[in-house]
Amino acid sequence: MQKSGTQAFYTKIQSPIGRLTLVAEESFLTHLLMENQKHAPLPEVYGIRKADLPILQKAASELKLYFEGKIKKFTIPTKPKGTEFQKKVWNALKEIPYGKTLSYGALAHRIGNTNAARAVGLANGRNPISIIVPCHRVIGANNSLTGYGGGLSRKKFLLDLEHKNSN
Numbered sequence: 001m002q003k004s005g006t007q008a009f010y011t012k013i014q015s016p017i018g019r020l021t022l023v024a025e026e027s028f029l030t031h032l033l034m035e036n037q038k039h040a041p042l043p044e045v046y047g048i049r050k051a052d053l054p055i056l057q058k059a060a061s062e063l064k065l066y067f068e069g070k071i072k073k074f075t076i077p078t079k080p081k082g083t084e085f086q087k088k089v090w091n092a093l094k095e096i097p098y099g100k101t102l103s104y105g106a107l108a109h110r111i112g113n114t115n116a117a118r119a120v121g122l123a124n125g126r127n128p129i130s131i132i133v134p135c136h137r138v139i140g141a142n143n144s145l146t147g148y149g150g151g152l153s154r155k156k157f158l159l160d161l162e163h164k165n166s167n
Contacts, residue, residue: 008047011056016161017154020131021046025096028079032059034150035106039126063131069165074096074132082126087125096137097118099166101159103141125149131158 008030010023023031023046035041050056058076065071080090092111096102104124108116120138125147127135136158140146148155 008045009050009053009056010046011049011051011053012061013060013063015063017150017157020063022056022059023047024053024059025079027055028077029055029059029129029132030079030081032063032130032132033128034130036151037130041148049122059132066131067161069161072162072165076132078129078132079147080128080133081151082123082128085119086123086126088121090127090129090133090135093124093127093133093135093137096134096140098134099162101137101139101143104146105141107138134158137162 006025008023008025010021012019012021016034021031021033022029023033025047030060031041044107055076062071062074063129066074080087082090089107092107095110102110103117104121105114105117108114108120111120113119124135124138127133127149130136130150136148136155145152145155145159
């Protein structure tokens with residue numbers, strides 16, 4: 001994740017859905033990766049392991065509270081790397097309320113490109129900051145659980161967790 005002289009740092013934490021890798025550059029979280037996640041960068045580009053970095057500690061703390069059902073919105077600053085279209089999709093993901101879902105087509109409509117459901121799906125699948133940028137909240141038009149870089153069982157777990165705690 002290093003580019004133009006910026007140093008990346010990472011830590012690994014345990015969660016109810018397995019080990020998560022958190023990667024940060026400067027004061028931003030750039031990646032939240034699950035074990036065996038599709039489209040994950042190679043581990044050697046995570047940077048230096050440094051669990052005591054404040055941004056990584058804050059991310060770990062907020063994730064713990066999220067999994068305990070104590071917070072519904074993350075405040076951790078993020079800076080995902082991607083194309084302008086991907087960033088537009090990822091920003092729209094943050095607007096899907098906790099405990100709610102949206103179809104790929106509806107998300108395409110939200111970003112002003114009603115014919116881009118497939119492209120939205122591809123961008124969603126490349127989201128480097130899963131959970132915090134809630135790509136798990138996007139489902140098929142028929143309410144089916146489709147595609148998730150961390151696996152459908154994790155997507156179901158996250159949606160069930162949010163549904164249980166949103167009442």
